[in-house]
Amino acid sequence: MTEPRAERYLFGLRIAPLTLAQAVERADEAISGRTRLLVAVVNAAKIAKLTTDTLLRESLLEADVTLADGQSVVWASRILRQPLPERVAGIDLFEGLLDLAHRKHLGVYLLGARPEVLAQLERAVAERWPGLELSGTRDGYFTDAQSADVAAEIREAQPDMLFLGITTPKKEIFLGTYADELGVPVMHGVGGSFDVLAGVTRRAPRGWQRLGMEWAYRVLQEPRRLWRRYLVTNLAFLALLTKELVRPRPLYPRSAEPNSTTPTELSIPR
Template sequence: MTTTNLDSPRRQPLFGLEFDPLTMDDVLARAREAISAHRRLLVGVVNAAKIVHMRADDELRDSLLEPDVLLADGQSVVWASRFLGHPLPERVAGCDLFERLLAVADADHRAVYFLGARAEVLDRMLEEVRARFPGVRIAGAHDGYFPDASAGDLAHEIAESGADMLFLGITSPKKEKFLAHFGDELDVPILHGVGGSFDVLAGVTRRAPDRWQRLGFEWLYRLLQEPRRLAGRYLSTNTAFIVLTVRERLHATPPYRPAAHPAHPAGARDSGDSDG
């Protein structure tokens, strides 16, 4: 399958990556074109945590060089882009894009494969998909708890399913690594890692209200729900991102190039938090 190469605004260099300055509507238009032409559209979404962690994780960083469109999932990334003089038009949250793409599949009667989450969460999410998006054709589904050794077989199953879209409800960086390793074999036009969005659609996890999201406080809403688990992570990550942004203003990171490291199957085992 060829990759999508549509005319687009100039990509914005940020933190050594190249982001696409696209709105939600722009991305949906590209998705429809990619499906019609059966071209790959690998969607990457990046928040502050990924920008921090990719510095020490070559494989995660390489996976962020692969997407056909790279979007700002976190509001903090949008704010940083403006501070750094390479503005992005808006946040395109992975969870929001997931539901908007489901609406496209519903309207156009497209086939979708779902990979990720615990089995019981996956079942609840599929029930919600059937209720809210009856036009979606479910090409297949598999929970996220599978060993690395079976990742290749699962990729083959997805390729044989005839899916137009593949959603991976798997935590970072596992979903990026799975797509980087198997993306060319899947023969699915739309590839989108959606983190914990399966949990949200299933009603297991609550998202922040729209007002909190617009103010960039979705992370705080999640922190209030799980303070013990998330406090240390958010404190260290948010502080590191602020420091990186200041450094980027003084000395822009040169564009990253793929690192040389041995490839291996990136099996996914669990669902994770949605990117915020």
């Protein structure tokens, strides 16, 4: 069983000091106990947006565990003397949880991406994890008005894990709104990981990842679309880090403090 470790307080957030293996173990425990584990991951761009994007902030605060998806967040944690053990990239956790689902015959629901990318992802999953149970799939092109119907479809499918390959902040808002209604133990917004696993986009080589330069690798692939976005968010993150060194931001308030000793029980028995 995963040993509890003190949360780190960074940029107004509680971030769990878990390794990838510990995060997967925490998910396994949630599924075994039929309790909710809503996973959030943060990087420099999200932290920069939190100060002005109220919907994103409130949605992230709904998470049961928040992990550092960006290497820059790990480095900042050490500078701020709130050290995190390692980066837990969303795609690495996605693959680790698919390994768990395959090994333990758990149901998985895939929500997100364009229809053709989703079809490629299904083929890639079937090839890499033969026999893995897909409880359902749906592309990510639905309107806000359709969100309740999408949530109802997921609840009806009764998966053990839900992965959302949807952009920020749409995925955080969807989970923040419907997580308690879905009856799914493990929920994880994986962003562009669907595209990577489907083979549509390339992930940065390991060397780039270790140097915290995945963002630069993405810019090289799509310079016109991404250079300004990363320049702005990286500078904003550095400014926030400087402020954090001088005066740490108080924790963003949650609407209701969770009971750390009593996990949220799901409404759908299995």
